[in-house]
Amino acid sequence: MAPRIKIPATKYPVERFTLGNGLRVVLSPDRSAPVVGVAVVYDVGIRSEPEGRTGFAHLFEHLMFQGSENLEKLAHFRHVQGAGGSFNGSTHLDYTDYFEVLPSGGLERALFLEADRMRGPRLTEENLRNQVDVVKEEIRVNVLNRPYGGFPWLKLPPVMFETFPNAHDGYGSFEDLESATVEDAQGFFDRYYACGNAVLSVAGDFDVAEATAMIERHFGDVPARPAPRLPDFFEPDLTAERRESYVDRIAPLPAVAGGWRVPDPIATFDDYLPFVVLAEVLTDGDASRLVERLVQRDRTATTLGGYIGFMGDEYQVRNPTALLLQAHLPPGGDADKVLRTIDEELDRLAADGLKPGELDRTQARMATRLLHGTDDVLGRALPMAVLELQRGRPELLNDLPKLISEVRAEQIVAAAATLRPERRASVEVIPGASA
Amino acid sequence: MTKTLPDLVPDAELNLPLERERTLNNGLTVIAIRRSAVPLVEVRLRIPFGRAPLAPATLLSQALLTGTGSMSSIDIAAELQAVGGSLAAGLDPDRLLISGNALADGLDRTLELLAGVLTGAAYPETEVATERERLGDHIQVALSQPGHLARVALLSRMYGAHPYAVQTPGPEEVRAVEPAALRELHADRVRPDGAVLVLVGDIDPEQAIDTAEKILGGWTGSAPDGTIPATPALETGPLLLVDRPGSVQSSLRIALPALTRTDPDYAALYLANLVFGGYFSSRWTENIREDKGYTYGSYSSIEHYVAGSALIAAAEVATEVTGPSLLETQYELGRIASLAPGEEELEQARRYALGALRLNMSTQAGLAGLASIYAGFGLRLDHLRDYSAALSAATREEVAAAAAKYLAPSRAVTVVLGDAERIEAQLAALTAVERSAA
Numbered sequence: 001m002a003p004r005i006k007i008p009a010t011k012y013p014v015e016r017f018t019l020g021n022g023l024r025v026v027l028s029p030d031r032s033a034p035v036v037g038v039a040v041v042y043d044v045g046i047r048s049e050p051e052g053r054t055g056f057a058h059l060f061e062h063l064m065f066q067g068s069e070n071l072e073k074l075a076h077f078r079h080v081q082g083a084g085g086s087f088n089g090s091t092h093l094d095y096t097d098y099f100e101v102l103p104s105g106g107l108e109r110a111l112f113l114e115a116d117r118m119r120g121p122r123l124t125e126e127n128l129r130n131q132v133d134v135v136k137e138e139i140r141v142n143v144l145n146r147p148y149g150g151f152p153w154l155k156l157p158p159v160m161f162e163t164f165p166n167a168h169d170g171y172g173s174f175e176d177l178e179s180a181t182v183e184d185a186q187g188f189f190d191r192y193y194a195c196g197n198a199v200l201s202v203a204g205d206f207d208v209a210e211a212t213a214m215i216e217r218h219f220g221d222v223p224a225r226p227a228p229r230l231p232d233f234f235e236p237d238l239t240a241e242r243r244e245s246y247v248d249r250i251a252p253l254p255a256v257a258g259g260w261r262v263p264d265p266i267a268t269f270d271d272y273l274p275f276v277v278l279a280e281v282l283t284d285g286d287a288s289r290l291v292e293r294l295v296q297r298d299r300t301a302t303t304l305g306g307y308i309g310f311m312g313d314e315y316q317v318r319n320p321t322a323l324l325l326q327a328h329l330p331p332g333g334d335a336d337k338v339l340r341t342i343d344e345e346l347d348r349l350a351a352d353g354l355k356p357g358e359l360d361r362t363q364a365r366m367a368t369r370l371l372h373g374t375d376d377v378l379g380r381a382l383p384m385a386v387l388e389l390q391r392g393r394p395e396l397l398n399d400l401p402k403l404i405s406e407v408r409a410e411q412i413v414a415a416a417a418t419l420r421p422e423r424r425a426s427v428e429v430i431p432g433a434s435a
Numbered sequence: 436m437t438k439t440l441p442d443l444v445p446d447a448e449l450n451l452p453l454e455r456e457r458t459l460n461n462g463l464t465v466i467a468i469r470r471s472a473v474p475l476v477e478v479r480l481r482i483p484f485g486r487a488p489l490a491p492a493t494l495l496s497q498a499l500l501t502g503t504g505s506m507s508s509i510d511i512a513a514e515l516q517a518v519g520g521s522l523a524a525g526l527d528p529d530r531l532l533i534s535g536n537a538l539a540d541g542l543d544r545t546l547e548l549l550a551g552v553l554t555g556a557a558y559p560e561t562e563v564a565t566e567r568e569r570l571g572d573h574i575q576v577a578l579s580q581p582g583h584l585a586r587v588a589l590l591s592r593m594y595g596a597h598p599y600a601v602q603t604p605g606p607e608e609v610r611a612v613e614p615a616a617l618r619e620l621h622a623d624r625v626r627p628d629g630a631v632l633v634l635v636g637d638i639d640p641e642q643a644i645d646t647a648e649k650i651l652g653g654w655t656g657s658a659p660d661g662t663i664p665a666t667p668a669l670e671t672g673p674l675l676l677v678d679r680p681g682s683v684q685s686s687l688r689i690a691l692p693a694l695t696r697t698d699p700d701y702a703a704l705y706l707a708n709l710v711f712g713g714y715f716s717s718r719w720t721e722n723i724r725e726d727k728g729y730t731y732g733s734y735s736s737i738e739h740y741v742a743g744s745a746l747i748a749a750a751e752v753a754t755e756v757t758g759p760s761l762l763e764t765q766y767e768l769g770r771i772a773s774l775a776p777g778e779e780e781l782e783q784a785r786r787y788a789l790g791a792l793r794l795n796m797s798t799q800a801g802l803a804g805l806a807s808i809y810a811g812f813g814l815r816l817d818h819l820r821d822y823s824a825a826l827s828a829a830t831r832e833e834v835a836a837a838a839a840k841y842l843a844p845s846r847a848v849t850v851v852l853g854d855a856e857r858i859e860a861q862l863a864a865l866t867a868v869e870r871s872a873a
Contacts, residue, residue, distance in 0.1 A: 004517075005517065005518050005519065005538055005540055005541055006540065007538075008474040008538065008539075008540075010473060030472065032470070032471075032472040033470075033472070033793075033796070033797035033798075034446070034447055034450070034793060034797075035793060035794055035797045069438075070437060070438045070440075073725070074716070074721060074725060077715050077716045078716045078783060079440060081714055081715060081716045081783065081786075081787045082716070082782070082783035082786050082787065083443050083786060083790065084446070084786045084787055084789055084790015084791065084793065084794075085787075085790055085794070086791075086794065087715075101794055102790060102794075103446050103789075103790045103793050103794070104444070105443045105444030105445060105446055106443055106444075106790075107444075108441040108442075108444075109440060109441050109442075109443060111441075112438070112440060112441050116438070129728070130725065130726070130727075130728045131728075132728075133727075133728025133729075133753075134724055134725075134728050134730075134731055135731075136753075137684070137728070137729070137730050137731040137751065137752070137753055138731040140683050140684045140731075140751070140753070141684065141731050141732075141751050144683050145581055145682060145683050145684045145751070146580055146581065147576060147579040147580060148576075249681070250579050251576075251579065252575050252576060252578070252579050253572060253575065253576060284516070285512045285515075285516055285521060286500075286508050286509060286511075286512035287509045287510075287512035287513035287516055292509055295565070295569070296508065296509070296562075296565060299565055299568065302568075302569045302572045302573070303569070303573075328572075328576075330568060330569075330572055331572070331575075357513070357517065360517065361513055361516040361517040362516065364516065364517060364518060364519040364538060364541075365516045365519050365520070365521065367519055367538065368475060368519035368520070368521075368536060368537060368538055371473040371474065371475050371538075372473070372475060372536060372799075372800065374473060375472055375473045375475070375798045375799050375800070376797070376798050377797065433579055
């Protein structure tokens with residue numbers, strides 16, 4: 001047995017402050033490359049959209065790119081790219097992010113652009129209709145016109161959850177999208193896009209004093225509006241197994257995904273972290289338990305994955321959430337058998353514990369993946385913004401490799417013991433295309 | 436109240452990272468680059484694989500790490516994982532690429548495991564049988580994906596009898612490959628002579644090369660010449676309509692001729708492509724997405740293979756507006772080919788191109804990818820200086836001339852995959868259409 005490799009850590013500096021209007025700011029300077037990442041995250045996501053307006057949080061994200069107080073339509077894109085940068089936004093269950101990465105000389109421009117739309121996007125009927133069309137094409141590309149579209153992130157929540165916020169389709173129905181109005185959008189902005197409900201984060205090549213002055217200059221006059229009350233989306237755990245299936249008319253082969261509720265990722269982070277490690281023990285690489293058993297030995301699965309959070313954002317999700325396992329099966333594959341084998345392996349782990357070295361090597365690989373993510377300025381700006389938003393703790397990004405390396409074998413075993421079939425929700429894809 | 440957009444602070448001079456290079460006695464070139472921001476190392480090993488038989492080569496890439504004389508696939512995976520590492524192999528028509536990363540302290544062990552595979556991959560019967568079935572299944576799934584099917588049709592249309600025409604084997608071809616064929620192919624082609632190893636990360640480049648020399652020095656031999664003949668000129672003809680009944684979108688693909696990276700006119704063509712469709716703020720995207728709402732995204736880029744380059748434009752558009760989408764696409768191609776770009780839109784594209792280079796160089800993985808790709812074309816990172824200078828210098832007239840020559844719609848090869856019953860008439864109103872089954 002080789003000695004355990006030392007798990008390294010990053011030491012990105014973190015500065016935090018709050019502007020007079022309530023906007024929280026995180027700065028993380030690092031001058032190793034001449035680029036900056038700017039992220040603004042708002043504390044609203046798919047779970048907060050109203051009934052009858054499925055997909056609205058995401059549609060609204062699109063509208064934030066359609067012009068604002070001082071910017072015509074198309075201006076945002078042109079100004080970022082004309083500064084040598086790239087931009088995007090994404091809508092998650094619990095937050096919505098907007099970000100740019102640019103050569104460092106574009107920092108002030110990016111701050112200007114974000115501040116301008118924080119004061120208010122240009123919400124017009126024409127832009128709304130245009131972006132409804134664009135979003136419908138996005139859904140066709142990612143869900144309707146491709147095999148396994150929306151599996152399992154859109155397909156498993158309605159099996160696992162009862163309440164609208166947790167169970168509904170976050171991409172939205174075409175009917176709901178088409179009936180969205182400019183008034184809905186204005187109401188959504190007024191309610192959720194308050195600067196008191198947002199975090200601005202900047203990472204990369206800048207001087208803290210200069211950046212602070214720029215931030216005051218551009219965001220200081222954004223009108224103060226308080227954050228809405230943070231809703232609690234809690235619902236009780238399952239007490240009996242739930243199984244559903246659906247036909248995917250394009251998919252040629254079967255697939256199955258199962259999920260189990262896990263402890264509150266924020267209120268009980270210490271209890272939650274072992275589940276994050278457990279997902280990797282089970283599925284990371286050819287030497288992991290379930291890949292070895294299902295893919296290599298039994299050949300009952302072709303590929304296998306495991307992670308926490310329906311969007312794979314384990315450090316950026318609130319309660320309730322789940323540990324997910326998903327498998328693609330060979331022709332004629334038996335989803336029931338795959339689920340039974342998973343149960344068997346979980347029982348074995350709970351009864352016999354981990355093998356020598358199994359936890360160490362999983363932790364080492366997790367550290368590499370975390371460090372790899374933070375090499376990119378956006379891989380710091382974005383998670384730090386969300387960690388500030390949800391936990392008031394952006395520096396957690398530096399601490400994660402160490403915290404993961406401190407998870408003990410008995411915690412993994414205890415976590416595995418909770419993944420019982422009677423707490424599981426699963427969904428099976430029945431192939432509708434001829435194999 | 437009107438607020439003014441802040442000016443940009445001009446970029447500092449392009450700063451290349453510390454880099455060392457050595458060609459070892461066995462013919463392997465090792466390039467080591469220092470970027471120490473995170474304590475990791477990125478590994479890219481590029482082995483020329485031109486003209487390798489497609490089905491065995493594809494399966495070899497999937498089975499390479501499944502065992503040696505002394506280690507099982509699980510041993511290899513576990514030992515890599517123990518140093519925070521992971522390796523995977525992938526194939527394109529020019530090369531086999533083994534890529535991965537590890538904790539910087541695990542570089543030696545990662546290279547030892549890599550050397551073990553390069554010199555002793557065993558292709559065990561059982562593991563190969565498993566990988567064969569998995570690969571067959573993956574290809575079967577790919578054949579249900581519109582993007583894959585459209586690309587298959589486009590490549591075939593572009594390259595005809597050239598080796599680049601087919602880049603994915605059929606599932607049945609894969610299922611017929613025996614382990615012996617993999618061992619033979621490995622012995623023949625997985626050789627260090629002409630291969631390039633790129634290491635990027637928190638390393639001392641000179642020391643990293645010494646380490647690579649010590650560990651990979653025992654990998655020996657040279658491969659037969661795999662040079663691929665130059666790609667043929669594109670042959671225009673009717674639009675090829677590939678039927679995918681029930682498709683709710685149409686996959687529009689257009690191929691145009693392009694220049695290699697070292698051509699004196701390349702920077703001008705690159706900028707012309709950006710203005711046309713190569714980034715979000717392009718005419719094509721602003722037209723068919725932001726004005727018309729026909730698509731979620733359209734994108735055109737220049738693809739480089741060792742034997743030739745081509746420009747590919749791609750969009751998934753709503754079935755009911757497939758004809759109008761083609762119309763707007765042809766209009767935008769015709770416009771860029773006929774009229775010089777505006778000063779401001781050219782400057783915007785230029786700044787984007789220069790910025791994208793810096794962004795790509797700002798991470799270990801970005802540098803590793805760039806260095807490995809460049810090495811495949813005999814270039815080194817210092818090419819970025821020349822390229823940046825060429826991007827800065829390209830004039831409006833040069834960009835217009837490149838666009839007239841290479842982006843002209845009369846030179847386009849067009850493929851549309853979609854529900855033929857619903858889109859054929861729309862397309863036939865605009866151009867000659869030839870129909871084929873998927």
